[in-house]
Amino acid sequence: MGIMNFLRNKMGTILVAVIGLALFAFIAGEVIQYGGSFLSGDNTTIGVVAGEKIPYEKFNENVERTTAQMQQQYGGGSVPPQMAAYAQEQTWNQMISRTILEKELKNLNLVVGTDETKVLLGDRNPHPQIAQAFGDPQTGKVDPAKLNQFKANLQNAKADDPIRERWRAFTEGIIESKKAEKYVVLVTNGLYVNSLEAKDDYEAKNKLANFKYVALEYAAVPDNKVTLTDGDYQEYYDAHKSLFKNKQELRSFEYVAFSGAPSKADSVAAKAEVDKLAQEFKASNNDSLFVQLNSETKVPFSYQKKGQLEPVLDSVMFNASKGFVYGPYLSGNTYKIAKLVDSRLSPDSVTASHILITPAEAGGDDKAQAKADSIKKLLDSGRSFADLATTFSSDKGSAEKGGSLGTFGRGAMVPEFEAAAFNGSKGDIKIVKSQFGFHIIRIENQKGSSQVVKLAIVDKPLTASSSTQSAAYSKAQAFLGNVANGDFDAQAKKAGVPVLPATDVNGVASNIPGLENARPVIKWAFGADKGDVSNEVFSVGDQFVVARLTTIKPEGILPLELVKPQIEAAVRNKVKAKQLIEKLAGARNGASNLAQVAQKAGGKVVPVQNIVFANPVLPGLGPEYSLIGSVFGSQPGKLSNPVEGQMGVYVFTVDGFVKPAPLTNMVKTKEQISQELVQRAQGGVFEALKDKANVKDYRAKFL
Structure with missing residues (x-):
């Protein structure tokens, strides 16, 4: 999918991209979380598969590689905690899957030879991923010119060029998935449905x-x-x-949490601070600098139409005069001050095309800028935009359509791109830089006309003061000291805090009900003995937590x-x-x-x-x-x-x-049952291999 299309639906594309990193297509999404005791293993082994150790260092390198891929999807920004946890889980699955299957493939001497590899990476009978990356969307077949041009560029690339490593990983994944495919075919070809089974199945569904x-x-x-x-x-x-x-090993614990959330006094103090800031904002002559110096969130100013603002702003800003300041007002847990920078009439939608030049592929910002300037000169001289987009654009999704992005409204593109597209005029060709690289944009058309406003917003999160945090921590510390000599429940009742349960937590969990990013507590639980109380107060968000381990459910058959x-x-x-x-x-x-x-x-x-x-x-x-x-x-x-x-x-x-009518098409019935068997076999075979491999998971003590 093209990068600009990615902007329209970030999360869906990210998930597809991450899943696409799976080494074996038939086990993508398979979750392998067989647990082991926290105290088992050693200080460098994160898992064991069929007696083979998985080094933590190697695991961490693969996690970093997967995370880097995700960061590219986010335009170089930070990866959300949920996606970071997904990257760790996906990496673990891939490494365990590879280890299990490599042993089976080696035992069976299943390989992908040199000639077969050439075919998979060629243009005559390519692997589907090659067809997707270098294919003609009209025919669904590989475009030989495009593929050969890429290979020529790869050949000429420097030894340390990142594209070489990406291509190596890409082709390695194709070869590994082909091996896995061979293994599955070998197994499923042994499945057979006889006439008696077909008849029984028919009667079971129709009698x-x-x-x-x-x-x-x-x-x-x-x-x-x-x-x-x-x-x-x-x-x-x-x-x-x-x-x-x-x-997998599961553990249950109970905990008490002392809140260090902002107090009423903290809120009053924060309100006084932002009231003063609001007066300074009104007098400011440089809104951009003021926001950069005083706001927690720093984003480029952009024009927005009615309905795109927070309701409280949407109702006042479209009737206000330039320079009008609204606030401070509380939005969630953040104080905000909004200033009207500009108001104008603007198109409702824009039809545009672009050519994207990324610094990663061009060899740095300077080279990408120079390449974009050169392409614009070619366009100014009359060269075809579609031809140049097909040849040079890094956004392959739009390049296949001559660079066309279709028609889009406000909010569909990143701010820099949107500003250029909506503030220009029909026929303009502009170069703008965004987090994705340099865009050569051609405005094809603009439709409609509506009022839009540009706001400068200063935000200040409402945070707890050090005295509030200190008071909460002191209560938690006092509880911890008292519980050492008394009953956990009795001390909780005395302190006036509820005892909360965390049931059947696995060793790599990040969150528990009521607490997000609770890894320190979970890691402690997997190193404790039943009945232990934590030897420290854990800081989790704005909560101070003391826990007691109540149950250990080991891997294997649980006792009565x-x-x-x-x-x-x-x-x-x-x-x-x-x-x-x-x-x-x-x-x-x-x-x-x-x-x-x-x-x-x-x-x-x-x-x-x-x-x-x-x-x-x-x-x-x-x-x-x-x-x-x-x-x-x-x-x-x-x-x-x-x-x-x-x-x-x-x-x-x-x-x-x-009784049903006699079975007249035995062959078709057999085929249907065989298809069901094949689908079940792919997952069932791997489950059997996991059991045989005796997977041990020691991630709890590392993550």
């Missing part, structure tokens, strides 16, 4: 069952009438152990005591089921039909029509696998034994089955 049932639901038995014993828990646990496999709370409801239903089965069995004894069972048990007969085995849902209740399975295994007219289900216990009678 209809009509039956009646009597149900005694678990909800009808009051919970307080059921007593659960250790034996009940143990019986359920032993029968369902596979459900309690913990793929750790899963008791989560299985309590299921165990209770199991005990209720025994009671209800006994009741229904008694009602069934001596009964010749379902109506008699219903009368004795105090239930009612419910008829059900057109149920298929492949969709075992009981109308009005939900999935009932055991019941529907029993129905399809029964003879019509026969009174069943009690069946334990998800929502209750059932006795039923089958009225009959409606």
Whole structure:
């Protein structure tokens, strides 16, 4: 996607770009977070896969590379914390995936040879990523001239030119994804669907069952009438152990937080400061300099139309005179002062084309500026804008369309670009610099005319004073000192702060409910023992936190005591089921039909029509696998034994089955089942490889 199109939808493009870094297409997005004990491993190993150590240094280098790619998408700006965490996770997935598959590929001697590589990176039968990067959008095929020109430029590039490293990483990813593709094909080619499987699948989806049932639901038995014993828990646990496999170590802790948010006194002091600043702003003759010196946020002034401003400004600025100052006013947690710099009539939309020259590709700002000047001279002499855009523009998305960006309104482009496009005149060719490089812009057309305003805004965040912060920290420190000699909950109650839970936190989490950027607390939790209280007060945003570790859930099958709370409801239903089965069995004894069972048990007969085995849902209740399975295994007219289900216990009678028409297209049915198997196999094979590789994750102590 072109850079200017990126400006219209930043986050969507960033996600696509980051995901595109995945080494293996078929496992993109796969999350591998198998945990290990924080105390395991060594000081340089961030993970172990099939006995092979993953060095932290190598992991960190890859994270920095991925983050740099993201920074380019942000125009060199800082990467938000959420995207930085995503970069770390994506890098981890890629490194684990590569290690696992490299071992399999080596064992099987699966390679991509020299000749095959040439084909993948060529123009005759290229890899899809080559076709995307160097393709003709009209034909979908690689443009040989474009590809050859790039390769020639690459050949002539200096040894330290960043483009060489980007191309190496790009081609390496293509080769690795081809290897992975071969591996998947090797596995899936071994899948086979026989005629019996096809017939069973067809009948499971098309054979209809009509039956009646009597149900005694678990909800009808009051919970307080059921007593659960250790034996009940143990019986359920032993029968369902596979459900309690913990793929990664999880820890739970509780914490108290003492707020260091701005106090009322802080707000009064800040208001007095910005009131004084507002008077100085009114008298200022250099609004740009004043904003640079006094504002927390420094952005270029730009014209905005009605509806683009904050509501409080939108209602006053379009009727105000130049120099009018509004504020101070509180916006969220920030005081703002707004000054009307200019007001004018401006086009509603602009149609424009551009040629982008990036310093990275040109060899620096000076060379990029010189190249842009040279191209403008060619344009001034009559050369075709479309031809020059196709040849020179770094924005490949628009270059494919002769540089055309189409028609856009205000707010769609970065401020420098927007100012040039909206403030110029039709036919103008201008050079402007933005965070993306140098743009040669040609204004094709301008439509409409609306009032726009240019505002200078000074903002001052409302922050806590040192005395407020110190007071909050002192309370937290006092709590920490007291809790060492007493109960955590009792001390929290005495301090007047709630005890908050953080349940089942993984070792690489960044946030917990109520606290963002809580890595210091989480890192401590993964180095503590059960019952430990933190040995320090953590500063998290404007909160001062003291925590206590309550639970450690290790990797592997969890012991009964750790899963008791989560299985309590299921165990209770199991005990209720025994009671209800006994009741229904008694009602069934001596009964010749379902109506008699219903009368004795105090239930009612419910008829059900057109149920298929492949969709075992009981109308009005939900999935009932055991019941529907029993129905399809029964003879019509026969009174069943009690069946334990998800929502209750059932006795039923089958009225009959409606068989589907004979299967006429066996081949098509086999193909459909095979496609489903292949789709499941791609993820299933990798899950099996992960289990076999015994992945250990020690990231918790590094990040």
